[in-house]
Amino acid sequence: MDVSECNEASSFGGAADLGEVKQAHTGHKGCGTLGGRDKASCGSQARQGDLPPAIWEKVKSHPCYSEEAHHHYARMHVAVAPACNIQCNYCNRKYDCANESRPGVVSEKLTPEQAAKKVLAVASTIPQMTVLGIAGPGDPLANPKKTFKTFELVAKAAPDIKLCLSTNGLALPDHVDAIARLNIDHVTITITMIDPEIGAKIYPWIFYGHRRYTGVKAAKILTDRQLQGLEMLAERGILCKINSVMIPGINDQHLVDVNKAVKSRGAFLHNVMPLISAPQHGTVFGLNGQRGPTAQELKTLQDACEGEMNMMRHCRQCRADAVGLLGEDRGAEFTTEKIMAMDVNYDLETRKAYQAKVEEERAATVAAKQQKLADLAGETSDINLLVAVASKGSGLINEHFGHAKEFQVYELSTSGAKFVGHRRADPYCQGGYGEEGSLATIIRMINDCHAVFVAKIGGCPKSELIKAGIEPLDQYAHEFIEKSALAWFKSYLAKVQSGEIQHVERGDAAIRQGALISAA
Amino acid sequence: MPFKIIASQCTGCSACELECPNVAISEKGGTFVIDPKKCTECIGHFDEPQCVAVCPVDNTCVLDPSLPRSQARA
Numbered sequence: 001m002d003v004s005e006c007n008e009a010s011s012f013g014g015a016a017d018l019g020e021v022k023q024a025h026t027g028h029k030g031c032g033t034l035g036g037r038d039k040a041s042c043g044s045q046a047r048q049g050d051l052p053p054a055i056w057e058k059v060k061s062h063p064c065y066s067e068e069a070h071h072h073y074a075r076m077h078v079a080v081a082p083a084c085n086i087q088c089n090y091c092n093r094k095y096d097c098a099n100e101s102r103p104g105v106v107s108e109k110l111t112p113e114q115a116a117k118k119v120l121a122v123a124s125t126i127p128q129m130t131v132l133g134i135a136g137p138g139d140p141l142a143n144p145k146k147t148f149k150t151f152e153l154v155a156k157a158a159p160d161i162k163l164c165l166s167t168n169g170l171a172l173p174d175h176v177d178a179i180a181r182l183n184i185d186h187v188t189i190t191i192t193m194i195d196p197e198i199g200a201k202i203y204p205w206i207f208y209g210h211r212r213y214t215g216v217k218a219a220k221i222l223t224d225r226q227l228q229g230l231e232m233l234a235e236r237g238i239l240c241k242i243n244s245v246m247i248p249g250i251n252d253q254h255l256v257d258v259n260k261a262v263k264s265r266g267a268f269l270h271n272v273m274p275l276i277s278a279p280q281h282g283t284v285f286g287l288n289g290q291r292g293p294t295a296q297e298l299k300t301l302q303d304a305c306e307g308e309m310n311m312m313r314h315c316r317q318c319r320a321d322a323v324g325l326l327g328e329d330r331g332a333e334f335t336t337e338k339i340m341a342m343d344v345n346y347d348l349e350t351r352k353a354y355q356a357k358v359e360e361e362r363a364a365t366v367a368a369k370q371q372k373l374a375d376l377a378g379e380t381s382d383i384n385l386l387v388a389v390a391s392k393g394s395g396l397i398n399e400h401f402g403h404a405k406e407f408q409v410y411e412l413s414t415s416g417a418k419f420v421g422h423r424r425a426d427p428y429c430q431g432g433y434g435e436e437g438s439l440a441t442i443i444r445m446i447n448d449c450h451a452v453f454v455a456k457i458g459g460c461p462k463s464e465l466i467k468a469g470i471e472p473l474d475q476y477a478h479e480f481i482e483k484s485a486l487a488w489f490k491s492y493l494a495k496v497q498s499g500e501i502q503h504v505e506r507g508d509a510a511i512r513q514g515a516l517i518s519a520a
Numbered sequence: 521m522p523f524k525i526i527a528s529q530c531t532g533c534s535a536c537e538l539e540c541p542n543v544a545i546s547e548k549g550g551t552f553v554i555d556p557k558k559c560t561e562c563i564g565h566f567d568e569p570q571c572v573a574v575c576p577v578d579n580t581c582v583l584d585p586s587l588p589r590s591q592a593r594a
Contacts, residue, residue: 083535084576093531093576109532138533210539210566212573 061130063326067314070326071395072358075131078115079321080146084138086206089284116153120344127354133164141171151182172229180236188241194261196220234266241269246293259305271312274511295509313421365395369482384413388446390454401457412489417482443468448509522559524584527551529577536571
């Protein structure tokens with residue numbers, strides 16, 4: 001497909017750019033960690049007290065549905081669903097590489113029985129693993145027998161694990177009753193458009209009712225089925241997250257309308273993700289040069305949508321066989337060969353005890369931040385800036401700059417510290433050697449940040465960061481992220497006020513494309 | 521003539537196996553194969569051959585010219 005043709009043909013608000021989109025939505029300010037100021041629930045950062053108790057109970061330990069939970073709880077996907085019923089221009093099912101992390105990709109397919117054994121093995125090894133998702137590598141509902149059989153086996157053997165699935169929605173209306181019956185209480189639907197003209201540029205075909213449909217007709221069926229499925233789930237009280245792939249020039253501005261459409265049909269959370277389109281993936285978009293958004297383009301769109309509903313900003317676009325905390329993948333520890341050799345001892349009491357400890361840790365994080373927020377109460381300033389954080393989880397600044405596979409990004413203002421995303425990076429330091437090329441890449445990934453919080457950092461990267469205008473901060477090592485960020489922000493404001501430093505805006509940053517190369 | 525699957529292009533996704541009305545498709549060494557004795561080209565079942573319509577890789581499920589036409593069409 002010719003991308004320039006797509007841009008021209010786009011029927012969607014050709015003149016408006018994202019800046020205007022943002023303008024139109026300035027009435028809806030995103031909310032900070034104060035939470036619940038304007039709405040019943042604030043972003044995926046919603047906390048206890050912001051949400052009705054029944055919903056809080058469902059999301060509080062789900063890393064994908066609660067930003068706060070994702071620092072503490074882990075998820076796993078089992079790849080039991082290889083078949084798919086639609087073709088997307090951002091997907092290529094042939095590509096499978098253990099170094100690559102993106103949806104649609106797995107290393108091995110499992111039978112439902114193998115999958116259930118894997119879940120028990122992981123649950124016993126990683127007690128903070130609370131959620132099992134089936135997300136492919138095809139579409140779970142194009143493989144309904146294997147998908148539902150897996151859920152049945154897991155529900156019987158490990159009743160404390162939450163079940164969720166992620167679908168393109170085409171077959172969803174046919175399976176809503178089975179989803180409800182099996183207590184699958186989280187469903188993600190990937191909705192990239194509600195306008196079939198736009199859909200025709202994203203989906204070359206669908207397979208529906210024993211026929212292949214192409215073009216606008218295919219997209220019309222798809223969007224109708226997706227929205228119908230969403231309504232049916234919402235009626236049954238099943239929490240729905242909508243995933244949207246942001247494709248600049250094709251659906252970027254349109255996603256504001258998608259956001260309104262899914263909100264009005266009862267979606268709980270919206271996750272706008274950047275297009276992954278490296279040429280080596282062999283997708284249509286990868287090969288035709290369709291670019292993904294920059295960090296600021298993505299954030300601007302997420303901010304524009306936020307007034308309408310909860311936005312998820314901590315998505316790591318993980319593989320259909322990922323295991324572990326979001327942003328980490330321990331899948332290699334649980335290959336079929338290793339699982340079948342494992343003597344699995346699933347102990348519900350041990351898991352409960354461990355999770356109680358996690359809850360204590362979590363409460364301490366929240367308390368620390370509340371305390372710092374109170375300190376900021378008297379401050380008034382229009383300054384609003386981003387900082388990057390190297391963290392291994394638990395809400396702490398506990399990762400070495402050179403070992404970080406990703407940086408969490410927080411937006412700081414006098415209303416608080418708000419998690420707004422993460423940036424993937426290849427670890428700068430592998431085995432103690434800093435590599436210049438990769439340092440420059442990391443700086444590009446966090447170029448829109450004023451400072452970077454780390455547990456430790458070497459002299460050379462420190463001076464390079466300072467040269468690039470990013471302040472490296474290691475004095476908050478092993479402290480709580482939000483508390484430290486707010487403490488630093490307070491001192492930053494004081495320095496600006498006294499004239500010691502001048503506040504300058506930062507530029508844009510890039511979103512990492514391509515394979516995650518894991519450090520040995 | 522029945523359909524065959526070009527193994528080097530098959531992703532092993534199993535979509536064709538799930539759709540085949542004749543249960544003619546099975547997995548063999550990570551990819552899928554069509555039993556030519558069972559394949560009817562979907563004639564009498566559907567308007568289009570299901571394996572062709574659902575396969576994610578174009579030109580992977582193709583007619584096998586080396587074999588006689590299916591019974592249904594003859």
